[in-house]
Amino acid sequence: MKSTLCLAICSILVAANCFWPGPTACASEEVVTDADKVAVTIGSPGPGAEQSYQNILWALGKMPRKFKDCLWGGGYHIISVSTIDEWQSSHHARPFHSKDHPEWTYKNLSGLTGNRIKQILIGQYQFKRPVDRRVTFHECGHAFDNVRQISRSDAFATAYKLDSCLVKNPKFAWTARGEICAQLVAVEMCKNNVGGSDRPGLSSKFAEAWPNCAAIVREQLAYYR
């Protein structure tokens, strides 16, 4: 299983011009640098823009240096937008379609990652309420997943099959592999209850519900500490 994943990752790494730091990579300081700031822009100026910008920098400040370098090296950038719905409407985006949640629209989203255009949108508001600053962790999880091709790997598909038979708590019974992967990255980044009140989907219980998937995500993140 490991060699299949490794092969998949190596070919993607070449394509993404991302580097393979090796398992001996040590922990790096978690600071916001100019490279991080350059990667964040305010798409919608308005009353929520400054707070949203600070929230994004706060989240980036909690992420390992190598993890962020992997995202920026993979071509990703972050845009703070008023709401996902408004931004997408004004950019003539196609209507949102989720196989798993056909009732969802852009209004349901507090963040959105476009892997084709390497764009991480973070909403300033959702349903007129400020967006939780931890959304940035989840959306960066999607970008990391895409650069490393984690959730599309055979190893992750096998892990998903194993875990999905075991998930008891309906709150954690997600069906989209990409969402599970992104959320597991967020859970890892939010360990020790980073950012305030715990949420069911952001607690370590989510990782406990998906143990095999979580092990793969942790293994991937270990190279970017």
Ligand SMILES: [Zn+2]
């Ligand atoms: Zn997501």
